[in-house]
Amino acid sequence: MSEIDETLRAIVEPRRREILQLVLDDELTAGAIASHFDVTRPAISQHLGVLEKCGLVRVRRQGTRRYYRAEPEGLAELREFLRGFWNTSLQQLKMAAEEEQKRADTQS
Amino acid sequence: MSEIDETLRAIVEPRRREILQLVLDDELTAGAIASHFDVTRPAISQHLGVLEKCGLVRVRRQGTRRYYRAEPEGLAELREFLRGFWNTSLQQLKMAAEEEQKRADTQS
DNA sequence: ACGATACGTTAGCATATGCTTACATAAAGT
DNA sequence: ACTTTATGTAAGCATATGCTAACGTATCGT
Numbered sequence: 226m227s228e229i230d231e232t233l234r235a236i237v238e239p240r241r242r243e244i245l246q247l248v249l250d251d252e253l254t255a256g257a258i259a260s261h262f263d264v265t266r267p268a269i270s271q272h273l274g275v276l277e278k279c280g281l282v283r284v285r286r287q288g289t290r291r292y293y294r295a296e297p298e299g300l301a302e303l304r305e306f307l308r309g310f311w312n313t314s315l316q317q318l319k320m321a322a323e324e325e326q327k328r329a330d331t332q333s
Numbered sequence: 334m335s336e337i338d339e340t341l342r343a344i345v346e347p348r349r350r351e352i353l354q355l356v357l358d359d360e361l362t363a364g365a366i367a368s369h370f371d372v373t374r375p376a377i378s379q380h381l382g383v384l385e386k387c388g389l390v391r392v393r394r395q396g397t398r399r400y401y402r403a404e405p406e407g408l409a410e411l412r413e414f415l416r417g418f419w420n421t422s423l424q425q426l427k428m429a430a431e432e433e434q435k436r437a438d439t440q441s
Numbered sequence: 442a443c444g445a446t447a448c449g450t451t452a453g454c455a456t457a458t459g460c461t462t463a464c465a466t467a468a469a470g471t
Numbered sequence: 472a473c474t475t476t477a478t479g480t481a482a483g484c485a486t487a488t489g490c491t492a493a494c495g496t497a498t499c500g501t
Binding site: 346348373376379380396397398 | 458459460461462463467468469
């Protein structure tokens with residue numbers, strides 16, 4: 226499986242998206258993150274493992290705590306891939322045309 | 334499960350992304366699409382069903398043929414969701430700062 | 442040293458998913 | 472009408488996945 230596939234699968238899981246949102250701004254410990262959900266702590270730990278493995282999250286160990294935060298570079302790669310996906314071939318032109326059509330319909 | 338979740342799951346499956354790419358430009362029959370892959374035709378038919386159900390693809394029936402093409406509106410919704418996801422809270426500022434940092438490092 | 446704290450890891454389970462085989466449907470040609 | 476062609480549907484299987492419970496592992500405070 227390609228790198229990007231792994232990353233895509235990571236963010237598709239709703240729980241992992243929620244986790245990502247949590248560590249987008251703040252750097253939080255595993256426990257703090259887990260406390261936001263109604264599943265067990267190990268479940269969250271496993272999700273964090275997945276997110277870290279595909280570079281969407283970074284850990285900083287300090288004492289017994291582990292602080293997680295979103296990894297901008299991983300997010301950027303993902304976004305870049307999706308940008309490429311939309312722009313493939315003539316898709317862009319097609320969407321532009323469709324948008325034009327819709328605008329025309331709305332005005333009439 | 335929310336609407337967008339269903340759509341996200343749909344495009345995460347690599348095979349479905351390939352199918353989407355195929356019908357991005359051209360309008361193809363189910364059979365024509367299936368012939369591009371080494372799995373059975375029913376497998377592709379099921380994938381098409383998933384893509385149609387979440388509005389990523391549209392069908393036009395003509396005789397016994399069914400012509401599929403990408404649905405720009407569905408793709409637009411998905412893109413919009415992702416755009417919102419990136420922009421959540423301070424993430425944008427954070428990424429901008431990171432990018433600045435990287436540029437500075439590269440130059441030195 | 443020793444217990445407590447904050448984690449990750451493993452085994453196992455229930456469910457979801459992509460695939461195949463076999464069958465159903467429906468339009469077209471003869 | 473009957474066959475052919477193009478396709479969807481259903482049943483079943485193998486594998487993947489998210490979860491829990493139990494256990495392992497550092498690090499800190501005393």
